[in-house]
Amino acid sequence: MPNLLPPCPSTLSLAIRTGLFGGLLSAALCTLATPVQAEPARREQRLYQIPPGNLDQALTQFAASAGLLLSVDARLTAGKPSLGLQGHYSPAQALGKLLAGSGLSAYFSDDGRVLIERAAQASDALELGATRVKGQAEDDALKDYGVPRSVETRDLEQLERFRGRSNADMLAGIAGVQTSDGRNGGGIEVNIRGIQGQGRVPVKVDGSQQSLDVYRGYAGTAQRAYIDPDLISSVTVNKGPSLDAGASGAIGGSVEMQTLTVDDILKPGQTTGWRLRGSLSDNSTADVPSDYRVRPRTERNDLLHPHDWSRSLAFAHKDEAFDVVAAYAERRNNNYFAGKHGYSRYDTSVSSGGALVDANTVARNYWPGEEVLNSSTHNKSFMLKGTLYRDNGLELGLGYRYMDSSFGEIMPSQIGRTGPSMTWPLGDFKKDIDRYDEEFWMRANPEYYQQCSAIDAPVPDGDNRWDSTGCYVRETLDPVYDYTDANQMIQFKPGNMKLHTLTSELKWRPEDDSLARYIDLNGHAWATFGRSIMYNNVGFTAPQRGQGYQDEQSENYRKSLKSDLSNLKVGTDISNTSRFVTGTGDYALTYGASYLYETIDPTRKPWQDDLENNRIERNGYRHEYSLSTALEYKPIPELTFTAGGRYSGYRIHDRNRQALFAAPVGADPDAPWWNAEFAGFADNAELSGHGFAPAYSVSYAFTPNVMAYALYNQGMRMPSLFETTLGSWSAEPNYDLRPERMKTFEVGASFKGSNLLLDNDQAGVKLAYFHNTIDDMVTRNYRYNPKGRPGFNGELKIRNVDSFTTQGVELQSHYDSHWWFADASYVYNIKAETCDRAFAQALREGGKSETPNCTTGGFQGSYTNTQNPPRYSVNLVLGAKAFEQKLATGVRMRYTSGPMYVLDKSWHVGTTTPQQHYLEARIYDFFADYQVSDELKVSFNVYNFTDQYYLDPMSQSMMPAPGRTSSLAASLKF
Incomplete structure (x- = not known):
């Protein structure tokens, strides 16, 4: 030896x-x-x-x-x-x-x-x-419990164990975290402690950002990140603002993801190797319907006849000089089926003393065990990355990722049956469809139009077939189309997102003692280019692209919901930590800077007629920069003080110009229609601003295993492109927006230790209380005229409200004895409140005399009405290991209550952003992982084991979650 x-x-x-x-x-x-x-x-x-x-x-x-x-x-x-x-x-x-x-x-x-x-x-x-x-052995399992702030990490084993059905399922069960509308559109929008959207909670992969703001019609908006979970190695959720160089604008927190590493692919002792992984799942249709007029199916398959599958192949090599990882992954999920049990619970309405809020809207549209249309996904992804190790502690990483994602998507307002059902308990419901956007799926030939007038024109013979420009569509459509068929719904052609991402990372931790104390350098530079094809536009601003234009997806569809956009983001951040040891204690000074450029524009030039009638898609660019610093002081090893701050600024330019009109016409001068004579364009709008946000914290380690901390952090978020550019009739941009200022107070305590109940066991517990207030929060409200009534044209406006506050308590815990293990968390949301004196006064003057200055949730038209998290949530994982720890099996229980509030008062309820009243749900997931050998691992899962019919918390769409789904997966290393 x-x-x-x-x-x-x-x-x-x-x-x-x-x-x-x-x-x-x-x-x-x-x-x-x-x-x-x-x-x-x-x-x-x-x-x-x-x-x-x-x-x-x-x-x-x-x-x-x-x-x-x-x-x-x-x-x-x-x-x-x-x-x-x-x-x-x-x-x-x-x-x-x-x-x-x-x-x-x-x-x-x-x-x-x-x-x-x-x-x-x-x-x-x-x-x-x-x-x-x-040294990371204990740290991997318990590192979250030794950090003086709220953070939660998931490793590859946990991610693969609970992959779930939709991409957003990878984050299910994290304390204080919900995903919004994860069944519709294939993306991930993260809500942390009641805060989400417009860059407040960015999702990063290897340091790069990718997100796209998506208009969701009457349901509001969504900021989607398109991620392939099959290429992700670990996820870290940071809750609340921080002074990390790359966290500018992340006032709600951030989600940091890392792609597959060499250690995920190689066997112990290997320097070169491969990993092959595949899976099969049931509870899906054999195909995605190609015709938009379909009847949802009810014939579920089983695991012996699977329709959903995934496959991936990864390669890795490492040595002293460099390492490299390459991987390809593909996953196809067709439309899934809803659960069968608990459907009758949704046959109800709830009230807090105001108007009724329906909980049964989802049940009126999807029956138990039925196919949920527009719920498919098909991802193809590739990644290549490498790290070069140089002398004196220098590391340089480069990477490239590509993703082609096709996904079911439908505007929430378009989910609905076309007539009454004669067989189901809720069949007495007949949807009164406002066809402001749905009729764009009819043929566009001009001879099909009979008359045009205002949108609220009388409907001939009770027929609701009117488009958003007031044009009546004749019966000369496809003769097999039947408006009275209760089982008929709309299956859109899937949307698509193509992403190209380049990343680079620099780390320098010198081995030279003269430099080691002063240089601990980290830097990222990245670029993400995305091109999206989605069906989320509206008729008032959807470019017509010329009369008689035929949609490429079908000769029967009119291209008026389609939104084609390209989005480019380029960013960089760098930070360094210098350490000093003095007679008064140890100091660590961290300082950094970041820069972000983003641009969004349509993929084709608009028609002049579209420009002159404000039928445009977003077209603008944005710069954001920040400087941050933090000084950490340890007078004694157990006590740590930190003080610092961030200075941020931005500048936005809107390439679109608002069309002006000589004299608006209409029956009501307070609600003019766009039928006036064109009178030129307004100037291009530009916005800019800046500000400073301080941060302070203190922590004390009573023992090596027990710690307490308190922090007060401020963070600033600059207005986004979506909030400040033209491109949607639903909300007129505001060129006087002020930056948001988040004020976070958090106090917590944690314990972590080993050898507590059994030899070599590990346990961790953390309890935290948080109170977040966003001053000048940017949201959407009705624009009231001097008479106290909402105007029709441009009736909604992006604006600052006085404040938005969330408050709650979180408990998370972990135990692992190497023979059995458990993870448990509990969240109690105490408060979610919007305050806005000016808007409340306008409502009172308009006849809503009881309107308070501060209200639960948000005022009518506000995005926060669709972002109302559960009052309580509990996540529990119990598992055991056997056969020399080769077998790990157990169950996960996820419980969510109903929303914090019933938003049914007159100042809550409006035409847009209605609250989707989800009900409490208790979902059980079974798992079993068996390590057959060093090379082969087999996994079996049953999600939603009791086959519950339920709506996800904070869903914008009336799409029930998947019913019972079984999955079989295998990984082979060689």
Whole structure:
């Protein structure tokens, strides 16, 4: 067996080569210590009483107590803190705890010597037959519980275990996190503690951002991120604003994702290898209907006849100089079927003393066990990334990702049966459809139009077939089309998003002791280009593209809902940390900067007639920059103070110009129609602004395992492109918007420890209280005229309200005994309130005399009415391991109550953004993972085991969640 360590050099030469402390320590150990047999040394437990302090001092005391030869480069431990160690542990356990969070690993040779190196240098030690102890061993499971703020991390095992049906399901079960409208449109919009949208909660992948603001008609808006979960290795959710260089504008928090790494693909000891993974699922249709006029099906398949599938192939290589990962993934999910149990619960209406709010709208449109139209997804993704390791601690990473996603999508206002049902309990419902946008799916030939007038013109013979320009569509459509067929609904052609992303990352942690204390550099530069084809436009501003234009998807469709946009985002951020050790304590100064450029424009030039009638799609660009700094001060190792702030600014240019009219005409001068003579264009709008937001925090470690913290952070969000540019009749942009200012107060306490109930077990608990207030929150409201009535044309306006407040309590916990494990979290949302004196006064003057200045949820027309999280939520995972821990099986329970409030008062209710009143749901998911060998792993899941019929919290669309779904997956490494 070759010796892991080289012969001991002289004390002087070692001190010169590795730094005085490390050299003296190594020399002393080489001279005085007696080697011991590795196996007994690694198993024997003894009492360690190492106080908190510097890591190098803690390692010195450990080596003396354990009687081990230990070699460490002082430059690796310089400036690193240690919480110490108290209790009985084996040397391997003790080192794992001491090195937790340090980025270092310990390697035990067979002759009893121990070498400590960077964790990335693992392969050589393994090839020598040594035993490796990673400092991250405990940190991976419990690191969230040692951080003085709210954060939650999921690793690859957890992500694959609960992949779910829709892309948004990858985040299900995280405390304080909900995803909005995850069944419609294929994207992910994250709500953290009641806050979402317009960049408040960005989703990042390898440091890059990708999101697109999507207009959702009467339901409001959505900011979607398009992610392929099959290429994701880990997810970290940060709750609330932070001073991270790349977190400008993320006042609600952020979701940080990392793509597959070499360790996810390679077997232990491998330097080159492959991973093949595939899955099959049931509860789906055999195909996606090609005709928009369809009857939802009810014939479910089973796992013996699967229609949904996924496949992926990944390659990895690593050595001392570089590593590389390449992967391809594809997943096809057809329309799913709703659950069968609990449907009758939705046959109800609720009220808090105002108008009734229907909970049964979803049941009126989808019956138990029925196919949910427009719920399909088909993703194709590719990634290639590599990291180059240079001398003196320099790392440079480069990456490229491509995603082609096709997804079912329908405007929430267009979900509905076309007539009454004669067989189902809720069949007495007959939808009074406002066909402002639905009729655009009819033929567009001009001879089909009989007359045009205002949108509220009388409907001949009770026929509702009018489009949003007041044009009546004749009966000369396809003769098989029947308006009175109760089972007929609309299946749109899937939307599509194509994404190209380039990423680069720089890390520099010098090995040179003269630089190591002052340079800890991290930087990212990235660019994301996306082109989307979606069906979420509206007739008033949808470009007509010439009379008689035929939609490419079908000769029977009119291209007036289609929205073709390209979106480019280019960003960079860089930060550095410098550390100073003084007689008054330890200091760490972190400073950084970021820049973001984004542009959005239509994929084709508009017609002049469209421009002159404000039928336009968004076309503008935006710059945002920020400078941040934070000073951390430790007067003693247990106590930490932090103070800092961020300065941010922005500038927006709208390439569109609003068309002006000489004299608007209409029956009501307060509600003019766009039938006036064109009178030129307004000037291009430009906006800019800036501001500073401070941040403060304090934390105290009562013991190495118990910590408490308090923080007060402010964050600023600059107005977005969606809020400040022309492109949707639903909301007139406001060129006087002020930046939002978030004020977050959080106090919490946590515990983490080992060997509590059983040997080698681990446990963590964290409790946090939060109070968030957004001053000058940007949202949408009705624009009231001097008479206190909403105008019709441009009746909605983007504007600042006085404030929006959320408040709540979170508890999260983890336990793992290596034979059974559990994760549990509980969230209680106390408050979600909007205050706006000016708007409330306008409502009172308009006849709503009881309107308060502050209201639950939001005022009528506000986006916050559709972002009302559950009052309570509970997530519980219970599992056990068997057969030498090769089998892991268990169940997950997700409970969500109904929304915090019933928004049914007169100041809540309007034509737009109605509250979708979801009901409480208790969903059980079963899982079983079996590690057949080092190469093969098999997994089996049953989601929604009890086959519940339910609507997801904060859904904008009347689309029930998937019913019981079984999935079988396998991973092979070779």
